[in-house]
Amino acid sequence: MQLKSLRLFMAVAETGSFVTAANQLHTVQSNVTAHIKKLEDELGVQLIQRAGRVRPTSAGLALVEYAERMLTAHDEAVSLFRGQEKACGRLRIGAMETTTAVRLPPILAAYHAAQPDVDIQIKTGPTAELVELLLDGQVDCVFVAGRLEHSRYHLLKAFSEQLVLVGSTPMTTMPSSQELLTSAFLAFRQGCSYRQRIELLLASHGVNAGRIFEFGSLDAMLGCVAAGMGYTVLPRGTVEAHQHRFGIHTLELPASIANVDTYFAAFEPETWTPALASFAETLREAVAIDEPQLTAS
Amino acid sequence: MQLKSLRLFMAVAETGSFVTAANQLHTVQSNVTAHIKKLEDELGVQLIQRAGRVRPTSAGLALVEYAERMLTAHDEAVSLFRGQEKACGRLRIGAMETTTAVRLPPILAAYHAAQPDVDIQIKTGPTAELVELLLDGQVDCVFVAGRLEHSRYHLLKAFSEQLVLVGSTPMTTMPSSQELLTSAFLAFRQGCSYRQRIELLLASHGVNAGRIFEFGSLDAMLGCVAAGMGYTVLPRGTVEAHQHRFGIHTLELPASIANVDTYFAAFEPETWTPALASFAETLREAVAIDEPQLTAS
DNA sequence: GTCAGGCTATCTCAAAAAAAGATAGTAACG
DNA sequence: CGTTACTATCTTTTTTTGAGATAGCCTGAC
Structure with missing residues (x-):
């Protein structure tokens, strides 16, 4: 599981679109598909419902909470060292x-x-x-x-x-x-x-x-x-x-x-x-x- | 930043040895060096003191707390879906x-x-x-x-x-x-x-x-x-x-x-x-x- | 002081993975 | 019924990773 994949997953879950998520994170749609597919394979669960509306499944929503914790911790760690001006x-x-x-x-x-x-x-x-x-x-x-x-x-x-x-x-x-x-x-x-x-x-x-x-x-x-x-x-x-x-x-x-x-x-x-x-x-x-x-x- | 790198970093911080950390996580020492070096480059700080004893620096100790949060969240997320027998x-x-x-x-x-x-x-x-x-x-x-x-x-x-x-x-x-x-x-x-x-x-x-x-x-x-x-x-x-x-x-x-x-x-x-x-x-x-x-x- | 042993950094090559582009298939909309 | 917008898949290129070999360094013992 990669933080990059989780970032893409969160973007898809929030925007409801693979294309929008790809643009937000400066990559292309096929990579978003690949990352999410890999996540799904690793966890053995479908995380995003594609048919009709694109939205997180039950399993996806459950993952969201943990993904947020991981990404928040990551961002805080980065700002610890790379925080511009203000140290923390x-x-x-x-x-x-x-x-x-x-x-x-x-x-x-x-x-x-x-x-x-x-x-x-x-x-x-x-x-x-x-x-x-x-x-x-x-x-x-x-x-x-x-x-x-x-x-x-x-x-x-x-x-x-x-x-x-x-x-x-x-x-x-x-x-x-x-x-x-x-x-x-x-x-x-x-x-x-x-x-x-x-x-x-x-x-x-x-x-x-x-x-x-x-x-x-x-x-x-x-x-x-x-x-x-x-x-x-x-x-x-x-x-x-x-x-x-x-x-x-x-x-x-x-x-x-x-x-x-x-x-x-x-x-x-x-x-x-x-x-x-x-x-x-x-x-x-x-x-x-x-x-x-x-x-x- | 990759979770894999953090795992290796934590192993080095805990064992005080690149070789031991490599063995614990089933890889070779040169990869441990590379991962930690990459982490250090990303954060712009030396995380591990190599001269003499191998131990985390001040910056490394600060990172440990965040790394633990990330890895714990990751493990919990995985056990959510891949927990054998007991669901949670x-x-x-x-x-x-x-x-x-x-x-x-x-x-x-x-x-x-x-x-x-x-x-x-x-x-x-x-x-x-x-x-x-x-x-x-x-x-x-x-x-x-x-x-x-x-x-x-x-x-x-x-x-x-x-x-x-x-x-x-x-x-x-x-x-x-x-x-x-x-x-x-x-x-x-x-x-x-x-x-x-x-x-x-x-x-x-x-x-x-x-x-x-x-x-x-x-x-x-x-x-x-x-x-x-x-x-x-x-x-x-x-x-x-x-x-x-x-x-x-x-x-x-x-x-x-x-x-x-x-x-x-x-x-x-x-x-x-x-x-x-x-x-x-x-x-x-x-x-x-x-x-x-x-x-x- | 010197030598052996253990440890890490670096280099190299092969393998794997990721990124990007192109294309095809599909659902929604008018 | 055709158009549009979206995702899946395939392919190619680039990047990254993993593993081995080697060199350099520190430590501790004699």
Whole structure:
């Protein structure tokens, strides 16, 4: 059974004429006859009544419903990829908690304005999990900290973050080693790339990895820092966005530890749906506006 | 886009291998490559990631959903016509009020037992309307009074009815012409074939068509007859089935007027769905049991 | 690092199928 | 009774498909 045959069948059923159907679909009458005959042979039933009026038989009418479902699905699939201008379908994005909270909202808003027919789904998690999701095909693209070493990725430096130490009291210098040793550190669950920065930081002060508490959400983590439970390390933008809600204080860290780039990663552009391609374009534009000196070079 | 290509695509997406997919669908690997390549060219997107692991890309995963819808619809359509043993789908029957009430129930019960997967829909109406429904393709078959003169019908004499005069008082002879003239006659709405029998009856007693009231349902009609509103003409079996509920009385009519055959009518058997073919078979069997003398001849 | 094994892309040829045109037969209409 | 419009059938040409053979590539093991 071929979709082409079903198209012709539907045209005959609707127009009541083989000739008209042939013209509508830019072919000749003999081909319409042949296609319908083949359909009838395959199904073992007469689908079109030719004697007198040309109209679908009972069996033909029964087939119409299924043919419509097949052709509708086909047309939707085609418009998914070949839809001119407007993308449609679904876009699944994986991003870190901090990126989702601070960086994504304006970009998603711009994207949704440009492509209102795309359903957007966000999955959050630490970098390592996001990479797994991408490899698994559970998301179409991810925002991760640091370059992905894996080949065959399309990478775009999306955001530059500056990590700061976050604590419950004002700081002008790094806490003493003694203080660091006795304090707890709060981080996202295993796989969070910021977590290794914490360990780097501790190591640079001659302190072995102390107690590290894992958190699932940014709010919970900041709440506990504010309550004096310990320190954490987060992008400056993220902290600033929440600073009015929590009594927290920050301290700048040395550049070698502080600077982290967030990359947009997906597979090769040839594998992108129009929805994803359009998102990458939106992102490129947003990045260009944020960092004009980079695009000028 | 061809369903065959989608089948191969789905097999590749599921098995992660061109070779395995080829074997599953009884073809060779080079054909799988060609079909998928053609799909990719048509949609302008890479659907399968070949480098390293063979797996669907984002675009491929998006297509999977639509491919499933198309293939499922296809398989269902095929099983509609080529389903071995069990028919499925829908059977739309048109029948007269009286036939539906008395004759159809046992046949439908037998049919449903034989073909539990078929949805049965009954439309009731007078003979003339039923013929229209059949011609319009709104039902698959009808039960009508009298042979359909139209050619190209498949006809089967289903039931022989004997019409009786129904009134509110016991009768031993035909009411007088005077009585008939002053009485009302109750019939189904325009198009009911029994209605012409009433007019025949009146004419044979030298009475021109008097007042005829139209009713939409059997119950309403019998209720009004019992209340002394007038006479009606109905199959004996129908009246007997309702006699315990209404105070009504019958009188046999001369055979020329009384005998009416109910025919099963549909288009040629080649146009039948398996559901309809099976119903015709059930009906033939039921008729053979009711009238063994006919099948013996 | 090299080699073997398994996998996919590509090329080629034969077979099959589809498209288009021409023609004949048939039903409807005036 | 002839005309017209329609579909079925036949034929030819073109396109597509299927299958085999081969080359190239990646992976994993030694």
